[in-house]
Amino acid sequence: MDNSMLEKINRFTRRPFAENEVYAFPVHLCDNDIDRDQERFSDEALLSMSKLFVGKTGIFDHDPRTGNQTARVFDAEVVIEPSKLTKDGRVYKWLKGLAYIVRTDNNKDLITEIDAGIKKEVSVSCSANKRICSVCGCDRRITQCEHHKGQDGCHVILDDITDVYEWSFVAVPAQINAGVTKKYIPEKEEKSMGTEFKPITTQAEFDAAVKNAVEAAVAETVKKYEGWLSPEAAAALAQERDDSRAAVDALSTENKSYKLSAMKMKAANEKGIPFELAEKLSGETEDEINKDADTFAKYFTAPKHQPTPRYSGEGAFTDSKNSAALEMLREINNN
Numbered sequence: 001m002d003n004s005m006l007e008k009i010n011r012f013t014r015r016p017f018a019e020n021e022v023y024a025f026p027v028h029l030c031d032n033d034i035d036r037d038q039e040r041f042s043d044e045a046l047l048s049m050s051k052l053f054v055g056k057t058g059i060f061d062h063d064p065r066t067g068n069q070t071a072r073v074f075d076a077e078v079v080i081e082p083s084k085l086t087k088d089g090r091v092y093k094w095l096k097g098l099a100y101i102v103r104t105d106n107n108k109d110l111i112t113e114i115d116a117g118i119k120k121e122v123s124v125s126c127s128a129n130k131r132i133c134s135v136c137g138c139d140r141r142i143t144q145c146e147h148h149k150g151q152d153g154c155h156v157i158l159d160d161i162t163d164v165y166e167w168s169f170v171a172v173p174a175q176i177n178a179g180v181t182k183k184y185i186p187e188k189e190e191k192s193m194g195t196e197f198k199p200i201t202t203q204a205e206f207d208a209a210v211k212n213a214v215e216a217a218v219a220e221t222v223k224k225y226e227g228w229l230s231p232e233a234a235a236a237l238a239q240e241r242d243d244s245r246a247a248v249d250a251l252s253t254e255n256k257s258y259k260l261s262a263m264k265m266k267a268a269n270e271k272g273i274p275f276e277l278a279e280k281l282s283g284e285t286e287d288e289i290n291k292d293a294d295t296f297a298k299y300f301t302a303p304k305h306q307p308t309p310r311y312s313g314e315g316a317f318t319d320s321k322n323s324a325a326l327e328m329l330r331e332i333n334n335n
C-alpha cells in the first residue's frame with residue numbers, strides 16, 4: 001500500500017491509521033454490460049458513480065462471524081477494458097472501488113476470504129433519474145414507447161445517477177460479468193411506476209379501463225346536475241301535469257255543459273217552453289239556443305182564437321210532459 005492510498009483512507013478515519021492497521025482491497029461495484037434485468041448503466045452513470053461512491057460504506061451480509069463489520073470505499077475509478085466487449089458489442093467498462101476495513105482479531109478470516117476472491121459479489125443501490133430505451137432513446141420515467149425490455153434488442157439504460165447508497169457483499173450477483181447486483185431506492189422507483197404507461201392487451205383490461213372511464217364520467221355528471229331532477233322524478237312530474245290537465249279538461253267540459261243547460265233553461269223560461277223540454281233545445285251559443293227556442297216556443301204559445309182555461313202559459317210551465325205534448329198536438333190541429 002502506497003502513501004497516497006493511506007492518505008486517502010485517513011480522510012475517513014477518526015485518527016490516522018498506520019499501514020498495518022488497515023486492509024485495502026478492490027471492489028467490482030458495477031459495469032456497463034446488460035444485466036439479467038435487461039438494464040445497464042450508461043458511461044456517464046459509471047463516471048458520476050465513481051465520485052458518488054467515495055466515502056460510502058459497505059456491509060458484509062449474512063456473515064455472523066464478522067458481526068457489524070463494515071468496509072468503506074475511499075477511492076473509485078472507471079476501468080476500461082478494450083479487449084472485452086459487452087453483450088451488445090460495446091467496449092466493456094466497470095466501476096472499480098477501493099475499500100478498506102480496519103484490521104481486528106475478529107476479521108482475519110474475512111480478510112483471508114477477500115484475498116482469496118470469495119467475497120467479490122457486491123450489491124449496489126442508487127437513484128437513476130433517467131431510464132432510457134436503448135432502441136428509441138425515450139426516457140421511460142416520462143414517456144412510454146412501444147419497445148419492451150428483452151425484446152428486439154431493447155434494454156434500459158440507467159442514466160443521470162443522483163445518488164448511491166450503502167453497498168453490500170451478497171451471495172447472488174445480478175450483473176453477470178461483475179458478480180454485482182443493483183437495486184433502487186423504493187420511493188424513487190414508486191415514483192417512476194406511477195407515471196409508467198401500461199398498454200392494454202386484453203379485452204378484460206379494456207373493459208376495466210372503459211368501466212373506470214364511464215364510472216368517472218357518470219360521477220362527474222351526477223355531481224354537475226346535483227339537485228336537478230332524476231329522469232324518474234321528471235317522468236312522475238310530467239304524468240302529474242298530464243293528469244292535472246285532463247282533470248281541468250274534464251271540469252271545463254262539465255262546466256260548459258252546465259252553462260249550456262243554464263242557457264237552455266233560461267231560454268225555455270223566457271219563451272214559455274216547459275222545463276222538461278229545455279234540454280231538447282239545441283245550439284252551442286246563447287243565440288243559437290234562443291233561436292231554436294223561438295221555433296220551439298211556437299208550439300207552446302197559447303192559441304190566439306180559442307183560448308182554453310185549462311191550458312194557460314203558466315200551466316204549460318208547471319204541467320207534466322204529457323200536458324205539454326197535448327198542447328203541442330192541439331196547436332198542430334188548430335193550424
Ligand SMILES: [Zn+2]
Nearest residue numbers: 133136145147
Ligand atoms: Zn423505445
